[in-house]
Every structure is written in structure tokens, then in C-alpha cells.
Amino acid sequence: MTLADVLRFAGTALRGYRRRSLLMLLAMAIGVAAVIILTALGEGARRYVTGEFASLGTHLLIVLPGRSETTGGPPPLMGETPRDLTLDDALSLTRSLYVRRVAPISVGSAPVSWQRREREVSIVGSTASFIHVRHLRMAKGRFLPAMDPRRAKPVCVIGSTVREQLFGPEAALGQWLRVGDRRFRVLGVLASEGRSLGIDLDDVVIIPVASAQALFDAPSLFRILVEARGRDVIGRAEQEVRRIIQRRHEGEDDITVIAQDALVATFDRIFRALTYTAAGIAAISLAVAGILIMNVMLVAISQRTSEIGLLKSLGASGRQVMVLFLAEAGLLSASGAALGLGLGLAATQLARQLWPVLDMVPPLWAVLAGLGVALATGLVFGVMPARRAARLDPVRALSRR
Amino acid sequence: MIRLRGIQRRFVVGDQSVHALADVSLDITDGEYVAIMGPSGSGKSTLLHVIGLLDRPDAGEYRLSGRDVTTLDDDGLAHIRRSQIGFIFQFFHLVPRLSAADNIALPLVLAGIAPQRRASVVARALEEFGLMDRARHRPDQLSGGQRQRVAIARATVMEPAVLLADEPTGNLDRATGFEVIRILEALTDKGITLVMVTHDPELGRRARRQIHMRDGRVVEDSGRRQ
Numbered sequence: 001m002t003l004a005d006v007l008r009f010a011g012t013a014l015r016g017y018r019r020r021s022l023l024m025l026l027a028m029a030i031g032v033a034a035v036i037i038l039t040a041l042g043e044g045a046r047r048y049v050t051g052e053f054a055s056l057g058t059h060l061l062i063v064l065p066g067r068s069e070t071t072g073g074p075p076p077l078m079g080e081t082p083r084d085l086t087l088d089d090a091l092s093l094t095r096s097l098y099v100r101r102v103a104p105i106s107v108g109s110a111p112v113s114w115q116r117r118e119r120e121v122s123i124v125g126s127t128a129s130f131i132h133v134r135h136l137r138m139a140k141g142r143f144l145p146a147m148d149p150r151r152a153k154p155v156c157v158i159g160s161t162v163r164e165q166l167f168g169p170e171a172a173l174g175q176w177l178r179v180g181d182r183r184f185r186v187l188g189v190l191a192s193e194g195r196s197l198g199i200d201l202d203d204v205v206i207i208p209v210a211s212a213q214a215l216f217d218a219p220s221l222f223r224i225l226v227e228a229r230g231r232d233v234i235g236r237a238e239q240e241v242r243r244i245i246q247r248r249h250e251g252e253d254d255i256t257v258i259a260q261d262a263l264v265a266t267f268d269r270i271f272r273a274l275t276y277t278a279a280g281i282a283a284i285s286l287a288v289a290g291i292l293i294m295n296v297m298l299v300a301i302s303q304r305t306s307e308i309g310l311l312k313s314l315g316a317s318g319r320q321v322m323v324l325f326l327a328e329a330g331l332l333s334a335s336g337a338a339l340g341l342g343l344g345l346a347a348t349q350l351a352r353q354l355w356p357v358l359d360m361v362p363p364l365w366a367v368l369a370g371l372g373v374a375l376a377t378g379l380v381f382g383v384m385p386a387r388r389a390a391r392l393d394p395v396r397a398l399s400r401r
Numbered sequence: 402m403i404r405l406r407g408i409q410r411r412f413v414v415g416d417q418s419v420h421a422l423a424d425v426s427l428d429i430t431d432g433e434y435v436a437i438m439g440p441s442g443s444g445k446s447t448l449l450h451v452i453g454l455l456d457r458p459d460a461g462e463y464r465l466s467g468r469d470v471t472t473l474d475d476d477g478l479a480h481i482r483r484s485q486i487g488f489i490f491q492f493f494h495l496v497p498r499l500s501a502a503d504n505i506a507l508p509l510v511l512a513g514i515a516p517q518r519r520a521s522v523v524a525r526a527l528e529e530f531g532l533m534d535r536a537r538h539r540p541d542q543l544s545g546g547q548r549q550r551v552a553i554a555r556a557t558v559m560e561p562a563v564l565l566a567d568e569p570t571g572n573l574d575r576a577t578g579f580e581v582i583r584i585l586e587a588l589t590d591k592g593i594t595l596v597m598v599t600h601d602p603e604l605g606r607r608a609r610r611q612i613h614m615r616d617g618r619v620v621e622d623s624g625r626r627q
Contacts, residue, residue: 005510016498310494313455314508314555315483317476394455395447398490 001320010327017300021332024289024296028336028378029343031286032370036344038282039366040351042275044358049271053264059100059231060133060260061238063093063224063245067254083249084220087149087209092244093226098237100227101129104149106212107222110180112205114166121162122204123179125212133225136201141173141188144208152210156184160192161202179205180215234261279366283373289336290377297329297385301392308389309397318390325386326379333378337371344370403429403452403563403594408461410447410617421447422458423617429596431562434589435624436608437598444617445598446567452596453486453565454478466562483512487556489585491568493548495540495555501547502527502536505555512559526554530584546577553584557593564588566597570604582607 014021065085090104106125111118128146130136136143143157156177163172176183184207193201213219228237238257246253301308311321344367348360410422421444429435437445450456451463454470463471470481495504502523509519527533530550540548549569556564566585570578582604589595597608605611613621 001511001513002515004516005513009510012498012503306492306494307496310490310496311507311511312479313453313482313488313494314511315479315481315486315559316511317479319476320479320511395450398455398494 001323006323006327007331009324010331013300013304013324013328014331017303020296020299024293024332025336025339027289027292028286028333028374029340031282031289032337032340032374033344033347034282034285035279035366035370035373036341036362037347037351038278039275040344040348040360040362041358042271042278043363043366044360046268046271046275047359048357049267050264053260053267059228059234061226061228061234061241062258062260063226063241064256064258065220065223065254067256083252083254085224085245085255086219086221087213089245089248090221090224091149092248093224093241096237096240096244098229098233098240100229101133102227103127103130103133103225104209105130105222105225106209106216106218106220108212108216108218110215112162112166113178114175117166119162119165121179122200123212123215124204124206125209125215126206127209129227130206130225133227134201136193137191139189139191141186143188144206145187147208149208150210151208152214153208154182154184154211155187155208157188157190157206158186159190159200159202159204161200162205163189177205179207182211182215184211231261234259275363275366279369282370286370286373286377289374290333290381293329293332293378294381294385296332297325297382298388300328301325301385301389305392305397308392309394309399312392312394313398321392322386322390325389326382329378329382329386330375333374333382336378337374340374341367341371402431402466403427403596404462404464405452406462408448408451408458408463410444410451410456410458420444420617422451425461425617425619427612427619427622429594431594432589432592433594433596433624434586434609435594435596435612436605436610437596437612437614438600438602438605439614439620441600443614445614447617448614449565449567449596449598452563453488454482455488483508484559485562487559487561487564489549489552489556489564489566489569491571493540493545493552493572495548495551497540500537500539501532501543501551504540504551505558507555508559522558526558530554544577545573546580549573549577549581550584553581553588557588561593563594563596566595568599569597570599570601578604 063085065083087104090102093099093102103126108123109120110123112121126144127149128144131143139160144155147153156179158172158177167175172186172189175186177186190201226237226241228234238259241257242253242255245255308321344362348362351360405425405427408422408425409420412419412421425448437448439445447456451458458471462469465481465485470478473481496507505526506519506523509522527536530553532547532550532554535543535547540551543551564585569585570581573581585595585597586607599605610624612619
């Protein structure tokens with residue numbers, strides 16, 4: 001028997017019992033579709049959450065003043081006030097080979113006005129690197145110029161909300177904005193980004209860090225954003241940052257360094273585990289479908305006993321009979337799996353259109369595993385009935401009409 | 402040729418052992434036309450199944466074309482059934498979902514013969530048995546006589562040496578039955594060995610040799626007296 005003949009024979013047998021085959025197909029399809037949809041959901045959630053964090057830049061280190069450690073024991077007797085981070089601290093970090101960019105950040109709040117309109121707005125003092133480190137885009141104009149960070153140049157970049165509320169329909173570029181008791185010329189407007197981890201970047205005015213320090217009359221930095229040269233050197237960059245700051249702080253390791261990547265990786269792991277769990281639960285439905293296939297094949301064999309006897313009288317060996325029935329189970333599970341694949345992909349596609357925020361794409365491993373498990377259960381659970389068919393006594397099989 | 406020596410076949414029914422065949426010895430030469438007759442339960446069908454290698458004897462020796470076939474394994478038996486033996490049944494045993502042509506092609510499919518050759522062989526068989534216009538019909542669209550003609554075409558499509566028929570007219574009306582018998586007899590004229598089980602004495606008399614069985618034994622054999 002050639003493979004094509006085996007499949008054709010199995011196909012006619014399945015078509016001969018149309019309703020039963022369709023129900024089986026449905027059971028298998030639901031199992032495969034469940035695997036695909038649930039893993040797509042898990043994967044979508046994972047991407048959403050990690051994407052939120054990754055938007056900050058995956059090579060990002062955040063340096064905060066003070067050591068946030070939860071060690072036990074009594075508080076130190078000598079009031080151990082952590083040293084502030086200074087602009088010089090930040091600039092010294094650029095010496096490291098593993099650091100690509102450094103953006104010092106100083107944050108405050110001040111009344112901002114143009115002509116008659118005035119608002120209280122968050123002020124961010126930083127450098128030209130900020131736009132790269134935070135992956136921001138400009139809607140109009142340009143960002144802060146690259147210059148000596150110690151210079152207080154009277155220029156600023158404003159968020160889209162600030163532009164809207166202060167300038168309305170009028171052009172903002174080139175206008176002089178009053179921030180506190182100083183005046184800054186608007187160089188550019190940020191593209192709207194929405195909230196990002198607590199800071200509404202649409203509602204800020206960004207000025208050179210030295211200007212901000214002068215404005216708030218405070219030499220300390222809120223934090224320093226450090227972009228490592230690559231994903232693989234984040235660990236070494238972190239060590240270098242600690243070493244450099246420690247040396248500048250008279251040997252005191254009094255900073256906290258948060259690796260953005262580590263944070264993302266943790267969420268990644270959690271959501272991956274959730275996806276695997278969902279896939280496992282869905283796979284149980286595949287096993288149930290496999291048992292259904294076994295049941296259907298057993299019924300098919302008892303209904304077609306005389307046909308099996310006939311095949312043997314025509315010269316089919318036990319092995320050939322087994323192959324024929326196994327092919328039937330395999331064909332059933334394969335087409336069920338294909339149907340489930342179509343259903344699952346259509347459902348996730350629909351979900352993507354309805355909820356574009358959640359990028360529901362089933363991971364390839366889940367699709368392959370779903371199909372593989374479906375085929376495997378079909379064949380494994382098909383073996384027992386097929387062996388029973390192969391062992392039927394042809395004389396007794398033929399005596400049954 | 403078929404050579405049976407001391408063939409026994411026992412069945413266990415409840416706690417009793419029943420001798421379906423008790424010491425049967427028989428020679429059937431190539432091209433013979435044999436009718437096996439006897440009351441039901443006499444063992445005539447079992448004898449046919451043993452000859453057709455569907456049933457294994459518990460004791461005795463069976464040589465087919467000089468070869469001992471009692472020691473063959475499942476694959477070996479299947480191969481001989483496929484290439485040397487054709488079966489015809491009372492209830493036709495056509496596969497209901499397959500067309501007449503596909504039913505006839507079954508032995509060729511099992512033998513792994515390529516589709517193109519298969520098509521020409523099946524076409525010739527359809528023509529030979531007057532089924533050209535019924536090729537695409539399913540069994541439930543055929544008359545009883547047509548169904549048995551399909552079954553005969555299927556049994557002979559591999560050009561076997563031996564044709565075994567178990568009550569081939571038992572499920573047909575008289576006229577159709579004779580039509581089927583004439584087809585089978587025409588095949589014996591071409592040299593095929595035909596062994597037919599029947600309880601109809603009129604049909605049995607048409608055979609050139611009659612074997613009567615009772616209680617698993619051959620009680621009368623017209624061939625032996627000759």
C-alpha cells in the first residue's frame with residue numbers, strides 16, 4: 001500500500017461517518033484553539049507589561065542617591081546622611097567604557113507662564129542625552145543642544161500638554177517662556193508619549209540641568225540615567241558606576257542602582273510562567289480529545305468488523321489493517337489540529353483588532369506544541385483500537401453482517 | 402494444487418470442544434470445479450476458510466502448490482491470500498462507501514500496485530463483468546446480481562489460481578443466482594480452481610466434483626470414486 005492509498009482509504013472511511021467525524025474534529029479543534037488563544041493571551045500580557053518597562057530603554061541603569069537596603073539591626077548612631085548626587089558625579093560616569101550616555105536629572109516644580117497664561121508645571125533639568133536615553137521623539141523643533149552641561153543656557157523644550165494649554169493655536173517655537181523668575185526660549189515640542197512610570201512627559205518643561213539647579217537653587221540631582229553600551233555589559237556598567245561614585249564619595253557606597261533590564265526580565269519570567277501554565281491547562285483538553293478519538297475508533301471498529309474481515313480475506317496483513325486504522329486516527333487529529341489552528345489564529349486576530357493594546361500573538365512554540373500534542377495524542381490513542389482491529393479473527397469478523 | 406492431510410479444527414463452545422473439522426484429507430487439482438455440500442454445522446464453511454488461509458487448522462498438513470502453508474506467519478498468509486486466492490461471500494461484503502470500481506481495486510491497493518496500472522486492470526474487469534456503466538455507483542445503488550458481479554470481479558482481479566465461494570447465490574433470487582453461477586463456471590473454463598460451498602443440491606450437481614460433509618468429516622466424494 002502506498003501512503004496516498006492509505007490516506008485516501010482512511011479519508012473515505014471518515015467521510016462515511018460524517019457527523020461522528022465532524023464532532024471529533026471539533027473536539028480536537030477546540031483543544032488546539034484553546035492552546036493557541038490562551039498562550040496568545042499570556043504572551044500578549046507579557047509583551048504589554050515588559051513593553052511598558054522596556055520603553056524606558058532596556059540598557060538603562062537608574063542611579064538614585066541613598067542606599068535602599070532592608071538590612072536588620074538598629075539604625076546607625078551617627079546620623080548617616082547619604083551624600084547627594086551632583087552634576088560632577090554624573091559627568092564622571094561618562095569615563096566608563098561600558099557607559100554610552102549619561103543623563104543627569106533634576107526635578108522640581110515652578111509656575112510657567114506665557115503672556116497672560118500661567119500654570120504650575122513639573123520642570124525637568126537634563127542634558128541633550130535625555131532624549132536618547134528615554135527614547136523620546138520631537139513633534140516640532142529640536143531638543144536641548146549638546147553643550148557643556150555646566151552652562152545654564154536659557155532654552156527649553158515643552159511637552160505637548162504645556163504647549164496646548166499655554167499657547168493654544170499659536171506657534172510655540174521661538175517664544176520666550178517665563179519659568180519661575182527666569183525666561184527660556186522654546187526650542188521644541190515633545191511628541192505626545194502619555195504617562196510613563198509615573199511622570200507625565202506631556203506636562204513638563206525640560207531645561208538644561210544647570211539652569212534647573214540655578215532655578216531651584218539646589219546642586220543635588222534627583223537621579224542619573226545611565227545607558228549601558230549594550231545588554232550584555234549592563235552588569236559591568238553597574239559595577240563601574242558604583243566604583244566611580246564610591247571613589248568620589250570617599251569610599252562610601254551610598255547609591256542605589258536599578259537595572260531596568262533586570263526589572264523587565266523579572267516581569268518577563270513571571271508572565272512566561274503564566275503562559276506555560278495556561279498552555280498546560282489547555283493541553284489537558286487535547287488529552288481529552290485524544291481519549292475521544294480512541295473511543296470513536298473503537299466504535300468504528302465494532303461497526304466495521306466485517307469490513308476488517310473482508311480486508312483480511314483480500315490479502316491485508318494485520319499490519320496493513322493497523323496502518324489503515326491508525327491513519328484514520330491520525331487524519332482525524334491532523335485535520336482537527338488544522339481546524340483548531342485556523343480557529344485559534346482567527347480568534348487572536350479578532351482579539352487584536354478589538355483590543356489593540358494587548359498584542360495577542362500566539363508564540364510559535366505554543367502553535368507547534370499544540371499541533372504536535374494533538375497529532376501525538378491522536379496517534380497514541382489510535383494505536384490501541386488499531387491493534388484490536390489488526391488482531392480480529394477474520395472468520396468471525398466475516399460472519400457478522 | 403490443494404493438498405490437505407489429517408486436517409483438524411476444534412472450537413470450544415461453552416465447556417465443550419467441538420470438532421468443526423475432524424481429520425479431513427483432500428486433494429484438489431488445478432482447474433477443478435468442486436462443490437462442498439452438507440447440512441449446516443457440518444464444517445463445510447470451516448473447510449473453505451482453512452483452504453482460504455483465513456483459519457488455521459489445529460492439526461494436519463496443508464500444502465498449496467506444493468508449499469507447506471501451515472507454518473507461515475501473518476504476513477506470509479496475507480501475501481498468499483492476496484496473490485493466489487479469491488473469496489466470494491454470500492453477503493457480497495462490499496465496502497458500502499466505496500464505488501464499484503474502488504471495491505474492485507481494493508486487492509490491487511493492498512498489493513501496492515501503482516494507480517495507473519490499477520486503473521487499466523479495473524477497467525478491464527468492469528468490462529469483463531458487464532459493469533462499465535456501474536463503475537461510479539456505490540453498492541447500495543446496485544442490484545444483488547450486480548453486487549455479486551462486483552464481488553467476483555474483485556476476487557479475480559489479482560488473477561488468483563483458486564476461487565473460493567461461500568454460498569455465492571444464497572442471497573440472490575433463482576434467475577440471478579444462475580446468472581452468477583454461469584459467470585463462475587466460465588471462469589473455471591479458463592483454468593481457475595473453483596471451490597464452492599452450497600446447500601443447494603441443484604447447484605451442487607452442476608459441479609464436476611461433489612464433496613459431502615457431515616460432522617466435520619468428508620462422507621462422500623465423487624472425485625475419489627472416479
